Amino acid sequence: MKTSFLALFSHQTQGGLRERLCNTLRQAIANGHLQHAQQLPASRQLAIDLSLSRVTVEAAYAQLESEGYLQRQGGRGTFVSIRMPPPKPKSRVACSPRFSQRGQQVLATGGCQDPPFPHAFAAGSPELRAFPHAQWRRITHQVQRSLGSGVMGYGDPLGLPSLRQAVADYLALSRGVRCSAEQVVMLTSSQQALQLLALMFLDAGDEVWLEEPGYPGARNAFLAAGARCRAMPLDAEGAMPLSGSAKLVYLTPAHHYPTGTAMSLARRLHWLAWARQHDSWLIEDDYDSEFHYEDRPAPALQGVETESRVICLGTFSKTLFPSLRLAWMVVPPQLVQALGRARSVMDGHSAMLPQAITAEFLQQGHFASHLRLMRQLYRSRRDCLLEQINTRLQPWLQPLPAAGGLQLTVQLLQGDEAHLTEQAKARGLLLPRLSPLYAGEAQQAGWLLGFAALTPGEIISACDKLVTLLSHDAKTSR
Template sequence: MDVHLTIHGRQGLAGQIYRQLRAGVMDGRLAPGQRLPSTRKLALQLGVSRKTTLDVFEQLIAEGYLRSRAGDGTFVADAMTRLAPPPPKPATSPAMGAIWEAMEGALPMTPTVTPPAYDFVGGVTDKGLFPFDQWRRCVSHALRVQARGRGAYHDPAGEQELRLAVARYLAFSRAVVSDWQDVIITQGAQQALDLLARIALRPGDVIAMEDPGYPPARIIFAVLGAQVVPVPVDEEGLVVDALPANARMVYVTPSHQFPLGMPMSLERRLALLEWAQRHGVLVAEDDYDSEFRFEGRPMESLKSLDTAGVVAYVGTFSKTIFPELRVGYVIPPAPLGLALRRAKQVGDWHSCTMTQTALAKFMLDGYFAKHLRRMHKEYAARRTALLEHLRGDLAPWLTPLPCAAGIHLVAVLRAPHDEADVIRRAAAESVGLYGTAGMFASEAPRPGLLFGYGGIGVAAIHTGLGRLANVLAGQHRGTA
């Protein structure tokens, strides 16, 4: 039978014919046992030399796609039946990856459309304020270090210089006293939580977390097969008395509760540590943006109060430098250190050594501390601008929750305003708003908006919130 092939130009003729015949065999258009035209006939059909078609057939026969019988012709190999597509599964069978497909909208993803002009997205930083000239010198240093070294895999826990820099920084800023060997470098806080869950939880184990809480953390625990039990929070943070007695792990954000913003009181912190010690439970402390505190004295981290070895301290540079860096860290209780290192090694062996070397120099040479001081001043001005509007022209519709730290705050929508409708109306004015209802698991959601100010300047805050006030005033007139 004839085979339809297409030749483009006169270059690489054998390769063109080979790829098309092989593709026909692979996708089933040329069925197992099917006779192919002779090399002479195919050469005439395509206008190429017979040597070209002979070379192609010989290669396909050598690779097992075709077989030749002397005096009879060339056929598609019978073994190609193994490449036939499988029969469709019954409609009731669970699809591979279904658990991930069900997460649409739950995980923060890079937007595929142009972001709004006035974007109050949380968890991002302003890269325009980052000292890239200093960072460039640190990267150049890291390149020189890489050039001198031999190609090899490194310690899964990370580069010694960065682990030392992190240990020194945390001892000074968060009173977390640790040896550099205790620090494990990860791909952001997200990987740190994933590794902790992998070594501490088995399918069916109970993990308790704040409600409302951080959706990506909840997803990590759920996809690993854990039973996630939401625990309410109040003005003092996690309600320790509501923790399930059968929990194997507790996830908390005590310095700046996500998303509501209140710090966990010292009394609650001590109660949680006592409860965890009594029940033999691991506590994962996510200290994601505590570097920026604007009112009162800094609260002690759980790790700094932990005398029983129950707290794994998790941090990230995504909120202090920028998320693309993908560097975080975890300081686990000593007995879990080896297991975490092995889990990290199995997952990706180690994080990027060049980035680690550059960041270590950035910290040890004092650039990081200067950057934090500069950003603290800038974020304080942005927070002040945001609160001016929330307590001024937006006060009829929004009530800000008390929040003394971080780079976002939450405001509750007053009835009868609908969260999704406000977000939609604001988007029409190029104001990006983000609701909090989806962050509740079992508690009745309180309609609210999370205002991130890490990536939006003071002037843009004033303009964006002025537009939001007009949107809400117009909605109010329309429903009056």
Template sequence: MDLALKLETTSTVPFHRQLYDELRRAILSGRLESGQRMPSSRALAKALGISRATVLFSYDQLLSEGYLKTVPASGTFVACQLPDELLQATSPLISPTSPSRLELSTYGETLATVNLQPPPGQKPLINFSCYGRPAFDEFPIQLWRRLLSRACCFNTTILDYPADPLGYKPLREAVTRYLTQSRAVRCEPDQVVIVNGSQQALDLIARLFLNWGDRVAMEDPGYFEARCIFQVQGAEVLPIPVDHSGLVMKYLSTLTTPIKLVYVTPSHQFPTGAVLSLPRRLALLAWAQQTGAIILEDDYDSEFRYDERPIPALQGLASSDSVIYIGTFSKVLFPSLRMGYLVVPQQLVPVVTRAKWLIDRQSPLLEQHVLTDFINEGHLERHIRRMRMLYAQRRETLVQALTQGLENQVTIMGENAGMSVMVQFHTHWKDEEIVDRAEQRGVELISARSCYMKAENSNGKFLLGYADLNSETIAEGVWRLAQILKA
């Protein structure tokens, strides 16, 4: 039998792989027909001038994938039904008709009307628009790879469904120690729920607590995606103004309508950067206890304060079960890790466990193992210390460049913290014009308009992310902005 097989002696691809590819192509193209008998391994090896072991290796691979079959005492044959055919569904013959409108749920209809922002792109610009992106080139990727390899060697149970939807218990214990020490959060490991980032945490809480028509109080300006989650759940979102000391309590306490939930970012208000003062924290806790409202505390990047110690979490001050705490590793490590945590009151643990189980069973177990080792071996604290110094330098570079380059044409807002700065440019141009002119000069900006429920309050305000930009890039970007705004 002449199979017209060709093996390249100069190729870096091993002979057994070349032979496998050649035979598979011959089977799929029909040169080797269904049911046709294959030459013996000894005969084929002699014909090709290779070892019989190489032929056996290729045959075994084709047998295991279903291209060949063996018949006892008869030999090896091409399979009658090839595995590729099993992956191809036959299209049914259906007469074309006019498409009918698929009826969405109330959730779906509401979601269809929400104007979500596209995720930030990877453009070859001086990109100030990625206000939550950490410095990827400073992440200890070799260390992470080593921990990942070690976790893969752990045992096969790491591939199974985890026993606890709340998350890998050693990780929850590590997170508990970390939060107790760094954020003064009061909790036990069984109150910690590992989630796929803070976005899932927000969605879980909204599903569990909000009914259609419930009212949610929220900082204005505030986190746009959180507002969307509350709105598509059917809640009415009420804006509460923010000043240099955070949420203005007098507006919240004078509301006459019942409030189910209030969403706050007290440690570093998004997007203004304000810190909720202690008197207002105590007033907010007292108001929640009096009204029965739930406080949802989003502590998204409190690790990065540059002139003083981190502010203790609001949750640690609460004497009742009024606060649900959200944290994430997306800012301190990297966003694609998709790992965050909820700290819930003890009475909510059973229902949150059920909700997490129904939504996605569990967060990825392999990454949880790696993250546990990363925390327990001290790598997380060391990485945060390094990033805190780096981001402080980059923030100082940005502030100095803005102050010197734009002088009275810019107002810089917020505390000396975080991974972004909110600024207001004093110019007669509209935000869209500034964005377009900046892009023409190779600078990408993002307006803070989506953060405001009243768009007229956002004129000239922008978020400048700096964590993933080096000092030279920051200075060059601000210089280009100055040329635009002074034109």
């Protein structure tokens, strides 16, 4: 029992010392800070903590025992013996917060919602049950043994050098990114990368272009900065530039979110020339590019040119696990120091121990093996979901091509998306909706069905529920 009751005791000003201590303990019990069967500090310790004589503490304990609050058990200590009903929440006088304009813009976005785990059909969830826990544990022990307090102090806002190097090597080999370790900035999430870029590049009213439909996390980060977000239409080659100019353009070239379209080489070259001409920055969110099930995805847009105006970002949320809170951003050399300083203002740096463990995990080759295994697992799960849709859900759902990723986007061919989503929720089925991903009027209703975190059995039983729901809806709306 570590509590010293110092603050509570110092608020008691009425009566002698024994009475003040009795009131302190009665109040702690009544407020639920001390609960039934909880042990109190030894009288000697409490006397030291509160600068009282031990006799006073003994007398207070004895009095509260006689009142039935405490019980003294010879040789074991003093315990709370009374059971109090849980305290009622105090009603406070509500003062209405006066948020800044920026704060109000943040709230107006509605926030970002992360999927609950594991749950059919939460989108973007990796399979955490197949994570190599034993290896991770072994590396954690190894890192703690070898680095000890070396990873317990403050760290570099740009990230742990060994992890920046490991990420640079991985990106060069697997994604064709051209960068040195110095250009890699380690962050908590892709979301933080977007936030940081918005902070550093956008004044209120500045224009940012985003794909339509597109990733709401990006739109939220830019809206929260007071930017004017404009929606770019897509064709079969990817997003198309609008007329005019934008400070930032957010793109998902490897695998458009959420339709899965890969940007053509011609369109990539067009964007690179456009960015040079307009003195703009292209933000390449290389999300999910690790999970490809057909041909290898085209290398990163960042690697196409040496002097590129591309800031490339990616996350370990999907490839390792989301609560790791580690992502990276590869930035041109002239931005590195400024972004490091901005990061230091935001939240200092990412936690060092997870960075050191992740660096080892990559360097020892476990990351590559894990990705290989997950790719096979997710491919078989995607195939299972596709088969279910093609054989049982054809009248209602049309899958979009899903060459990669953790979820399958389906178009809803009949029925009302919002209504069906609510109905599904009541049956324990989560159906992430497609239409809210349009900033303007939704062009297509549908869902993003996450499959990666579900076993074939779980996919089939979730599809059973979906078939029942959709057939019932079709019957009742006839």
